[in-house]
Amino acid sequence: MTPSKPSFKWRKVTESKLFFPFVALAFILLFDLIFVPGFFNFSTRDGHLFGSLIDILRNGTTVMLLGLGMTLVLATGGVDLSVGAVMAISASVAAILMNPVIIGVKLPPDLMKFINDPNFTYAPLWEVILVTLIVAIICGLWNGILVAYARIQPMVATLILMIAGRGIAQLITNGVRIQIFYDPYAFIGNGWLVLPFPLYIVAFVFAVAWLLTRKTSIGLFIESVGVNFRSSFFSGINEKRIKLIAYTFCGFCAGVAGLVASSNIRTSDANNIGMNYELDAILAVVIGGTLMSGGRFSLLASLIGALVIQATTTSMYAIGVPANAVLAIKGLVVIFVILLYSEQVRGFIRRITPQKEA
Amino acid sequence: MMRSMGAFVSNNRRFLPLSATIALFFVAYIVGAGVYDGMRDPQIFLNLFRTSPFLLISAIGMTFVIITGGIDLSVSGVIALTTVASAALLRTGDWNPWVVMLLMLAMGMALGAIMGGFITYLKVQPFIATLAGMWVARGLCFFISDDAIPINNRVYRILGQTKILIPGLSDPVTKQGDFISILVVVMLLILFAAIYIAQYTRFGRTVYAIGGNEHSARLMGLPVNRTKMLVYILNGFCSALAGIALSIYVMSGHGLYARGFEMTVIAAVVMGGTLLTGGAGYVFGTLFGVLITGLIQTLIQFNGQLSSWWTNIVVGALTLIFIGVQSLLFVEKKRRTGGRKLAGEEAPPLPRATRTRQVLLYSGGAVILIVLALLAINGAQNAASGPSANTLTPLSVSCELKPFRQDQAASLVKDGAAIVYERNGGASCIDELYAIYPDGRIVGDDGANQIEKQVTEEEVNQLLAEISARGWYTDEMYSTSHVPCGQCFSYNLSVTYQGKEKTVEAVDGGTDAPANYWQVVSLINGVIPDFSPAP
Numbered sequence: 012m013t014p015s016k017p018s019f020k021w022r023k024v025t026e027s028k029l030f031f032p033f034v035a036l037a038f039i040l041l042f043d044l045i046f047v048p049g050f051f052n053f054s055t056r057d058g059h060l061f062g063s064l065i066d067i068l069r070n071g072t073t074v075m076l077l078g079l080g081m082t083l084v085l086a087t088g089g090v091d092l093s094v095g096a097v098m099a100i101s102a103s104v105a106a107i108l109m110n111p112v113i114i115g116v117k118l119p120p121d122l123m124k125f126i127n128d129p130n131f132t133y134a135p136l137w138e139v140i141l142v143t144l145i146v147a148i149i150c151g152l153w154n155g156i157l158v159a160y161a162r163i164q165p166m167v168a169t170l171i172l173m174i175a176g177r178g179i180a181q182l183i184t185n186g187v188r189i190q191i192f193y194d195p196y197a198f199i200g201n202g203w204l205v206l207p208f209p210l211y212i213v214a215f216v217f218a219v220a221w222l223l224t225r226k227t228s229i230g231l232f233i234e235s236v237g238v239n240f241r242s243s244f245f246s247g248i249n250e251k252r253i254k255l256i257a258y259t260f261c262g263f264c265a266g267v268a269g270l271v272a273s274s275n276i277r278t279s280d281a282n283n284i285g286m287n288y289e290l291d292a293i294l295a296v297v298i299g300g301t302l303m304s305g306g307r308f309s310l311l312a313s314l315i316g317a318l319v320i321q322a323t324t325t326s327m328y329a330i331g332v333p334a335n336a337v338l339a340i341k342g343l344v345v346i347f348v349i350l351l352y353s354e355q356v357r358g359f360i361r362r363i364t365p366q367k368e369a
Numbered sequence: 370m371m372r373s374m375g376a377f378v379s380n381n382r383r384f385l386p387l388s389a390t391i392a393l394f395f396v397a398y399i400v401g402a403g404v405y406d407g408m409r410d411p412q413i414f415l416n417l418f419r420t421s422p423f424l425l426i427s428a429i430g431m432t433f434v435i436i437t438g439g440i441d442l443s444v445s446g447v448i449a450l451t452t453v454a455s456a457a458l459l460r461t462g463d464w465n466p467w468v469v470m471l472l473m474l475a476m477g478m479a480l481g482a483i484m485g486g487f488i489t490y491l492k493v494q495p496f497i498a499t500l501a502g503m504w505v506a507r508g509l510c511f512f513i514s515d516d517a518i519p520i521n522n523r524v525y526r527i528l529g530q531t532k533i534l535i536p537g538l539s540d541p542v543t544k545q546g547d548f549i550s551i552l553v554v555v556m557l558l559i560l561f562a563a564i565y566i567a568q569y570t571r572f573g574r575t576v577y578a579i580g581g582n583e584h585s586a587r588l589m590g591l592p593v594n595r596t597k598m599l600v601y602i603l604n605g606f607c608s609a610l611a612g613i614a615l616s617i618y619v620m621s622g623h624g625l626y627a628r629g630f631e632m633t634v635i636a637a638v639v640m641g642g643t644l645l646t647g648g649a650g651y652v653f654g655t656l657f658g659v660l661i662t663g664l665i666q667t668l669i670q671f672n673g674q675l676s677s678w679w680t681n682i683v684v685g686a687l688t689l690i691f692i693g694v695q696s697l698l699f700v701e702k703k704r705r706t707g708g709r710k711l712a713g714e715e716a717p718p719l720p721r722a723t724r725t726r727q728v729l730l731y732s733g734g735a736v737i738l739i740v741l742a743l744l745a746i747n748g749a750q751n752a753a754s755g756p757s758a759n760t761l762t763p764l765s766v767s768c769e770l771k772p773f774r775q776d777q778a779a780s781l782v783k784d785g786a787a788i789v790y791e792r793n794g795g796a797s798c799i800d801e802l803y804a805i806y807p808d809g810r811i812v813g814d815d816g817a818n819q820i821e822k823q824v825t826e827e828e829v830n831q832l833l834a835e836i837s838a839r840g841w842y843t844d845e846m847y848s849t850s851h852v853p854c855g856q857c858f859s860y861n862l863s864v865t866y867q868g869k870e871k872t873v874e875a876v877d878g879g880t881d882a883p884a885n886y887w888q889v890v891s892l893i894n895g896v897i898p899d900f901s902p903a904p
Contacts, residue, residue, distance in 0.1 A: 090496075166440070166496075167645045167692050174632055175685025181678040281678075286628075290442075290500050303494050333515060335624060339508020345501035349493050 028300040028307070031351060032315040035298060035344075039322045047329045059203040063325060071321030072209035073098075073268045073285075077292035078299070078313040079213075079220050080264030083257040085296050088237040088305025089158055089165030091258060094265040094292055096176020097150045098285030101269030103180040105143045106189035106279030108134040109196060129194040136195050144266045150176070151262015155255035173289065180281035189279045200275030209271045213314070216267060220260065220310055233257060237305025295320055298348050319344075386642030386691060387654040393687075394657050397664055405671040411538050412547045417663040422552040423448065423611040423618065425659045427630075428637045429563045430607025432655045433600045435638055436567075436580045438647025439495035441601065443484060444608045445630035446506030447477055449623070451612025453510040456518035456622025459525070466524040474609045480506060481605020485598040503631070510624030517623035520616060528552070529617040552614050559610070563652045576600060580647030636688050637662050645692075661687065773861045773874075774802055782863050782870065787833060790893050791861040799858075803897045805829060813898055822898035833866045835892055839885045841871060846886060848874040860890055 043050040043063070053062040077094050084091045109132045132139070150172060157168035191197065202208035224230030235243045236250045244250050265285075272284050297303060298319050299312030323344050327337045402408045427444045434441045451473045458464045458472070480502060487498040532548035539546020567573040575596045578586040587593045616622050635645075641658030643650025665683050778789045786804035793800040803813045809829050813820040840846055841864055863872040875886050 161693070163692055164645055167639070167688075170632070170635065171685050171689045171692070174636055174688060175682045178678040178681030178685065182682070186678060294497075294500070297497060303496065333511055335511035335515070336508050338504040339506075339512065342501040342504030342506075342508060345497065345504065346487070349487070349491070349497060349501070 028309040028312045029315065031348075032299050032312050032319060035319045035348060035351070036315060036322060039319065039326055043322075043326050043329065047326065050326075050329060057203075058205060060205060063329060065207065067318060067321045067325045068210055069207040070325065071317050072207070072213050073272050073288065074291045074295055074317040074320060075213045075314050076216060076264050076268040076271065077288055078295035078317045079216055079310060080261030081292040081296045082299070082301055082308050082310055082313040083220070083224070083233055084165075084261045085293070085301050085303055086233050086237045086305055086308035087254050087257045088240065089254065089257070090169065090293065090303065091154060091261045091265075092166060092169040092289050093150065093154060093172035093176055094261065094268070095285030095288040096173050096180070097147055097262055097265035098269035098272055098288060099177050099180035099281045100150060100183065101143045101147045101266040102273035102279045102284045103183040103189075103281055104146045105139050105196070105270060105273055106191055107183055108139045108142060109191060109193050110189050129192050132193040132196070136193075139196065140270065143270060144263060147262050147266020147269065148259055149262070151259040151265070152255070154262065155258030158258060159251040159254035177281055180279075184279055184281060186281075188281075191273065191277045191279070197274050197277055200271045200273070209275075212267060212271065216264060217310060217314065223260070224310070229253065229256065234305075234307055237308075291317075291320055294345060297352075300352075319348075387651055387657075390640060390642050390654050390657045390661065390691070394661050394664060397661070397668070401664070401668050401671065405668075408667070408671055410547075411535075413667060415535070415547055415549050415553075417660050417667065418553045418556070419550050421659050421663050422550075422556040423614040423627075424633065424637060424662065425556050425656060426559055426614060427604075427607050427611035428634050428641070428655045428659050429559060429652055430604035430611075431634050431638050432563070432641070432643055432650060432652050433567070433576055434495075434604050435635075435643050435645060436576050436647055436650050437597060437600050438580045438583065439488065439597070439600070440635070440645075441484070441499045441604050441608075442496065442631045443480070443499040443502035443506060444604070444611070444634055445627040446503035447480055447605060447608035448612040448615055448627045448630060449510050449625070450480075450506040451477065451609050452616040452619075452622035452626055453513050453518065453624055454622070455613065455616050456520050457513050459520055459522045460518055462522075466522050470613055473613055474606055477605040477607075477609025477612070478602050479605070481602040481608070482598065484605075485601030488601065489594050489597045507624060514622075514624070517621050519621045521620075525617050525620065529620060552617060555610075555614070559607075560652065560656060567652050572596060572599065577648060580644075580649070582648075633662065633684075636684050639688050640684075640691050642691070773859075774800070775861075777802060778861065778863060778872075782865060787829060787865050788836075788893065789863040790897065792858050803893075805832075805893075805896070811897055820898050824896060828896065832892060832896060833864070836864055836889050837866050839889055841866075841873075841889065842869050846871070846873055848872075862889070862893070 050063045053060060081091060111133050154169050154172060157163045158165045198208060200209055232248050232253045235248060236253050240250045273279055295316035296313045298316035299309060301308040323341060324337055327340050431441060455469050455473050458469045484498050484502045487493045488495050528551050531551050534541060535547045575591045578591055579593055579596060583593060637658035638655050639645060640661055641654035666680050669679050773791055778791060781789045781804040787807045788805040790803040799815060801813060801815045803811060805811050807829055809824045809826045811822040861874045
């Protein structure tokens, strides 16, 4: 009935990696449109944009960052469970660089005031960021070496750092919850340049990842390793190095996420920073259509996947669901998304869209 | 002859991770007992069992799941849901506790069945399906109740506090001496049942076959789908039972219990020698994985210098070592079988020598445990339901979190103290209460000792002014809820200044308290005297 040409395009749209994440996001926003009055309102205060949609973007930055790194790892057919722990480690490193004296030492009150000073930092900001990211990259390298060179199953290899990571983070700060009073650092997570500052960080990391994977052959290699690492090896791809790059980049992303998260809450909170975020990140990537068995990936789809998660959470808060109970809703959304992706449902969608091409 | 030799070698290989685990446990225990006199007390050994029922029960279920090559991340959620749901049902006292327990077990099995159905029939990755299950279960807890619900049930109390004295190590007349709890007996019964199921039933063999190679198991005509479903149902059952054990142990239910517990369980299973790729592993090894986890905690407690987060680091390191050993074995196995993974290698029919050895090992282990259980049942007649307060903090049995001394604080405020500062918790569960008087006198009290310090009146005034300047008396300074936490401190701070009095509470590790609160706390920390660290 329908002309063949548009139907061909329609199929192309439904087959696109971006289609399902967008549909999911649209569902949630539609829900908000109906049930939450004023959800789409914007306001400006001091030249900053405010509104629920901006909140979704702002609160979603950590998961978006983690999702970028996780996309590459999942695309190689692996998984990184340690991102939450790496976030905690990097937050601890950053805090200790700014406030080293706090460790286990009771300070005289005059120095105590000094620490509360928003302009006081022990190490300069660039050093804090650099050292933190280096530590995070080392964590990523460790995972990569275990997976690629020691040939340990990815889930198990990263489980080690996941278990030990929080202990290490607490070891760094000696179990103390370090307050961060340094204002320029707080800008990383709380700053505004019309839009919230962390969004620019996400854009930057996304650009780096995009250039790395789509303007060099690394992206193609990652996909081929994910599809079949053995045949990639036989066709001359150094699959070990590709895996190492993916895990290292994931560690880097987790480090950036740790900086954003710790500056957001202004503490190094080794117990809670990044708790369960590994699961959110994996979920974001899976919603974005990257299979957990590896292969084709889309960075943009993962970002939208992260937004789907955050939009669900924000909408639940908006209609007054208690914070902890949101988890249950999130679980149901996951199940819904899984069903959306299952072969049965995909087959059904294919059946209702016209089959004839050309 | 050659064949039996070959079988012997392959036997040794297969048992290597298991024997390594067992050897490690005993070596660590003997070393610990050599270094710390206190560890020679048999009760410390029994405590390893007494504190681990929930961990072992859920690790047994997890062992089956992992042997099939799957994973179940939902255990902690199901455990938390069980504690909350049973506490909520028991609150009114209308429900028979035994009925509640049966209901909880049915609920756990139902949840397991749903997740198993997703995994088996919709081909969802076990990781994702059980993750969703965990979120749903944990979220449901908060639909039931936001706060911890205490359990005040006679049956639960008896189950939790009955001491089963060990004959020979205790005095039945005075009802003193070394003991275990009823939960330990339950745990051991579950363990025997699981060993039997895994090794001597058709279901158990199918589980191993699926883990070895699911596809060939299917081609062999084994009921793969049904078995996978049953494995997840079994794990749901184990999680619910572990949840009941936990609620008996802590006598309350809360949605935040057992956070991150699934990782502890998985680590214990891996340390017990089960291969995470599936197909190999022993339930009996899981027992030692669990005991090693407990032993690490005990050693760290006895050391006293190391903080409890070292547990995480050591468990991580041990997991790494075990995985290293396993991957070495795996590589060897692959080499021996010519690079191909043999379908269902661990599955029956096993060589006769293997079976003999297996039977010997398990019957040996079983005999020891049966003797233990018999002793326990014997001792049950001497059981005393004495008022032993079993108020260990959930899952970190290192020390007991003490409640705020509200009354004492109130009386100090009435006495004219300008600041009353109480801090409790932390890795060694301190409980410190300080009163700062306007004349500069500071009196500290940690429950056992008193400490005094004199500062100038000027300093106190300055401190009070600073606190006030940070918005102490505005709405910006609010109390945040008191949630139990392993290593963090909780604070209760009352400040009286210029005729106004206000008390604010908060907990480290909660990120919801006002940022200025932490500044105030750090200001006061700079002034108060220090108790010399406990030996």
